Amino acid sequence: MASELVNVNEFQELARRALPKMYFDYYNGGAEDEHTLRENTEAFRRITFRPRVLLDVSRIDMSTTILGYPTSAPIMIAPTGLHKFAHPEGEVATARAAAACNTIMAMSFAADCTLEEVASSCNAIRFFQIYVCKRRDVTAVLVQRAERNGFKAIMLTVDTPRLGRREADIKNKMIAPQPKNLEVLLSTEAVSDTGSKFAAFAAETLDPSLCWKDIDWLRSVTSLPILVKGVLTAEDAIKAMEVGVAGIVVSNHGARQLDYSPATITVLEEVVRAVGGKIPVLIDGGVRRGTDIFKALALGAQAVMIGRPVLYGLAAKGENGVRRVIEMLKDELELTMALSGCPTVKDITRSHVRTEYDRFNCRL
Numbered sequence: 001m002a003s004e005l006v007n008v009n010e011f012q013e014l015a016r017r018a019l020p021k022m023y024f025d026y027y028n029g030g031a032e033d034e035h036t037l038r039e040n041t042e043a044f045r046r047i048t049f050r051p052r053v054l055l056d057v058s059r060i061d062m063s064t065t066i067l068g069y070p071t072s073a074p075i076m077i078a079p080t081g082l083h084k085f086a087h088p089e090g091e092v093a094t095a096r097a098a099a100a101c102n103t104i105m106a107m108s109f110a111a112d113c114t115l116e117e118v119a120s121s122c123n124a125i126r127f128f129q130i131y132v133c134k135r136r137d138v139t140a141v142l143v144q145r146a147e148r149n150g151f152k153a154i155m156l157t158v159d160t161p162r163l164g165r166r167e168a169d170i171k172n173k174m175i176a177p178q179p180k181n182l183e184v185l186l187s188t189e190a191v192s193d194t195g196s197k198f199a200a201f202a203a204e205t206l207d208p209s210l211c212w213k214d215i216d217w218l219r220s221v222t223s224l225p226i227l228v229k230g231v232l233t234a235e236d237a238i239k240a241m242e243v244g245v246a247g248i249v250v251s252n253h254g255a256r257q258l259d260y261s262p263a264t265i266t267v268l269e270e271v272v273r274a275v276g277g278k279i280p281v282l283i284d285g286g287v288r289r290g291t292d293i294f295k296a297l298a299l300g301a302q303a304v305m306i307g308r309p310v311l312y313g314l315a316a317k318g319e320n321g322v323r324r325v326i327e328m329l330k331d332e333l334e335l336t337m338a339l340s341g342c343p344t345v346k347d348i349t350r351s352h353v354r355t356e357y358d359r360f361n362c363r364l
């Protein structure tokens with residue numbers, strides 16, 4: 001019998017064995033040299049703790065709210081495309097796992113299941129991630145379908161005017177499955193004999209002229225709150241607040257877009273300071289441990305989102321695999337809170353961690 005799985009990193013190897021190379025590479029890969037991909041996880045390792053002792057940690061409460069919606073822990077499922085590469089049930093299985101864990105799922109624009117299928121499969125709280133298409137009417141219809149089907153927020157991804165250069169996908173001549181929700185709305189025939197057909201599909205479909213002023217347009221077609229995903233600087237955080245978004249996701253798209261963009265955990269504090277508590281700030285990228293989640297909360301995030309580990313869990317063991325991934329992260333966070341002297345998420349403060357920046361300042 002295989003030995004027991006003890007952490008979410010172990011799902012990566014199981015997924016590698018379970019999946020055809022093209023699918024695994026699509027999930028696993030980052031842009032170009034994959035510098036940022038390595039940094040997303042490495043930067044967490046450079047942050048250490050300042051744990052406090054002799055505080056009553058006999059009961060740990062990880063619950064919190066995101067945009068007012070209660071969740072069992074500050075952990076969300078990040079929007080990732082093409083879940084049927086991992087498992088025949090695709091996003092329906094992921095959504096059921098989210099419901100079972102009392103976790104919020106962000107469903108991708110590039111999902112393999114329809115909004116309607118996911119909505120009717122479970123009662124998880126769901127957000128819908130969108131790209132703005134050259135055909136704005138298509139995006140408007142998607143947003144309205146999400147709203148009709150009980151999705152609670154729109155997460156607008158703003159770091160993808162074009163798809164990043166993912167060299168594994170280029171070598172594999174990655175196929176371009178038609179995102180299920182675009183069927184009937186758009187005929188997408190990515191014409192490309194070389195390279196990643198998925199990148200060709202994105203170039204053909206997504207609108208690279210999207211600007212800050214277009215958030216007004218998006219607001220005019222939905223009454224749902226809008227989060228922007230892909231902010232990495234204080235300047236853009238301030239702009240996002242000026243145009244009235246409901247929340248910000250600090251993200252470099254799992255290092256799949258601009259290589260040498262900073263590891264997200266290294267810029268979280270800059271964004272949090274600029275936002276000044278006015279709207280929630282979420283973060284994703286490289287979160288693999290409960291300790292990572294604690295560090296993100298200490299630096300001011302309301303919650304974290306998990307990308308690849310969810311896909312690896314889905315590939316390895318379907319819905320149960322996703323559940324295991326979320327449960328493992330929850331268990332680790334609970335223990336980290338106990339060992340740091342923080343019985344609730346509100347007790348986690350900036351003084352519980354020591355960053356590279358703190359160490360540098362001490363030496364001055």
Ligand SMILES: Cc1cc2nc3c(=O)[nH]c(=O)nc-3n(C[C@H](O)[C@H](O)[C@H](O)COP(=O)(O)O)c2cc1C
Binds near residue numbers: 026108251285286306
């Ligand atoms: C295979 C894959 C597909 C993704 N698809 C999308 C997507 O459709 N929309 C989006 O906004 N982000 C997408 N992302 C980025 C994730 O939402 C998230 O930012 C990233 O995966 C977080 O990093 P992590 O994988 O290290 O947890 C994707 C990421 C991966 C790995």
Ligand SMILES: CCCCC(=O)C(=O)O
Binds near residue numbers: 110202
């Ligand atoms: C046009 C769909 C893009 C999916 C995506 O965002 C990713 O693969 O990272």
